Amino acid sequence: MDTAVELRPCLIEVKACRQAYHKDANADLVVLDDVNLTLREGEIVALLGRSGSGKSTLLRIVSGLLKPTAGSVTWRGVPLSGPTDGVAMVFQSFALFPWLTVQENVELGLEARGVARAERERRSEEAIDMIGLGGFENAYPKELSGGMRQRVGLARALVVHPDLLLMDEPFSALDVLTAETLRTDLIDLWMDGKLPVKSVLMVTHNIEEAVLMCDRILVFSSNPGRVAHELKVPFPHPRNRLDPAFRQLVDDIYGIMTRRKPVEPRLPTAPAPSPLALPLQSVGTNVMSGLMETLAAEPYNGRADLPALAGALQYEVDDILPLGETLQLLGFAVLEEGDILLTDAGRSFVNSDTDDRKKIFGEALRQHVPLVNMIRQVLDERWNHRASAVRFRDELEDHMSASYAADTLRTVIGWGRYAELFSYDEEAEQFSLEDIE
Numbered sequence: 001m002d003t004a005v006e007l008r009p010c011l012i013e014v015k016a017c018r019q020a021y022h023k024d025a026n027a028d029l030v031v032l033d034d035v036n037l038t039l040r041e042g043e044i045v046a047l048l049g050r051s052g053s054g055k056s057t058l059l060r061i062v063s064g065l066l067k068p069t070a071g072s073v074t075w076r077g078v079p080l081s082g083p084t085d086g087v088a089m090v091f092q093s094f095a096l097f098p099w100l101t102v103q104e105n106v107e108l109g110l111e112a113r114g115v116a117r118a119e120r121e122r123r124s125e126e127a128i129d130m131i132g133l134g135g136f137e138n139a140y141p142k143e144l145s146g147g148m149r150q151r152v153g154l155a156r157a158l159v160v161h162p163d164l165l166l167m168d169e170p171f172s173a174l175d176v177l178t179a180e181t182l183r184t185d186l187i188d189l190w191m192d193g194k195l196p197v198k199s200v201l202m203v204t205h206n207i208e209e210a211v212l213m214c215d216r217i218l219v220f221s222s223n224p225g226r227v228a229h230e231l232k233v234p235f236p237h238p239r240n241r242l243d244p245a246f247r248q249l250v251d252d253i254y255g256i257m258t259r260r261k262p263v264e265p266r267l268p269t270a271p272a273p274s275p276l277a278l279p280l281q282s283v284g285t286n287v288m289s290g291l292m293e294t295l296a297a298e299p300y301n302g303r304a305d306l307p308a309l310a311g312a313l314q315y316e317v318d319d320i321l322p323l324g325e326t327l328q329l330l331g332f333a334v335l336e337e338g339d340i341l342l343t344d345a346g347r348s349f350v351n352s353d354t355d356d357r358k359k360i361f362g363e364a365l366r367q368h369v370p371l372v373n374m375i376r377q378v379l380d381e382r383w384n385h386r387a388s389a390v391r392f393r394d395e396l397e398d399h400m401s402a403s404y405a406a407d408t409l410r411t412v413i414g415w416g417r418y419a420e421l422f423s424y425d426e427e428a429e430q431f432s433l434e435d436i437e
């Protein structure tokens, strides 16, 4: 397609969208605010943002599964009032039916649309062949590797020949090599004009993935989520990750994602966001120590370029951002224009022995993670110094989805145990002060 993108037909248009999840009478959790987005035929677009920023929520709005609290969504110029035939979605978790074969899973979408049996078979075979699953028609999902299962997920979406293909972190549950094969296979099909879709919108938290695959990248900011930046990726396919221009763009995006947000004045009537409303990323204490030690040592001496540091530690580049953000949250590091800087607290952690490290970490938790204080306070006040996890999970669920609440609690349990601020009994799902001084 060589018409200028701006002139191509518009598929979806999101205007001034806002999404709030209602908690109680006086507290709304605003997940998306003033989101604007236009998708045209012939482009692959990435929605890039950290976990919890509202990417999946926006994708559900675009698919018609969720009606936004405010704002408008139009599909080919017509207001969207529910799921449309023109859109199909691929999920991170594959979402296959275990009791159905590959072919039956793929045919599902067509059945729902009332396509006759012979036609269903013809089209599902075509989709299965295209996506490289030929010969596996009668296999069950459990007999397939993760990569093959995601191919089934893709075939099931593609079989309906959707105008718009939505993908929600489709490669993030796969190992590195499998993910890369699937990415390049998809791009090859797209470039050969074999993919039966007009446009792709892909959600990812992986910067390199966005630069590798997409024509346009929308960088999403958190709290509330909105499109903070838009970048064009000018490189032809196939793209080379080692190309200096590719590296530069990845670096630039790191800069954007670690830029300090200006503090926005809040309306006097708006409720202050709860200190509990922050989903924590699951980063382990040993990983944090390792990163701080490397950062403190030569050649970095306390300051490093994030992608370079990821390389030195042999991390996937995109695993380092949540790690850096977590160190920043705890006051051990600061992120600045794509660099990470160790703070004084971070230095004193690195220079301490095991016992002192635990103390320093504990102090950081008490200072920066309100949930930890809350747990400790409840335990201190109870005569038996015990408290059930359910209570805190409920509290968190007032501010985030159930799955984020569960992850956040899990992370805090790991951190608090390391710092010896509390004990946790997995069986009883109970916090206590047993064995704590």
Ligand code: ADP
Pocket: 021, 029, 031, 049, 050, 051, 052, 053, 054, 055, 056, 057, 058, 279, 399, 400, 401, 402, 404, 405
């Ligand atoms: P992402 O896909 O970027 O990780 P999500 O769209 O899943 O983000 O979630 C954005 C925020 O909205 C998170 O803080 C999450 O906890 C919250 N959230 C998502 N779904 C619900 C829900 N059904 N009820 C309450 N909060 C929710």
Ligand code: MG
Pocket: 055, 056, 057, 168
């Ligand atoms: Mg998501």
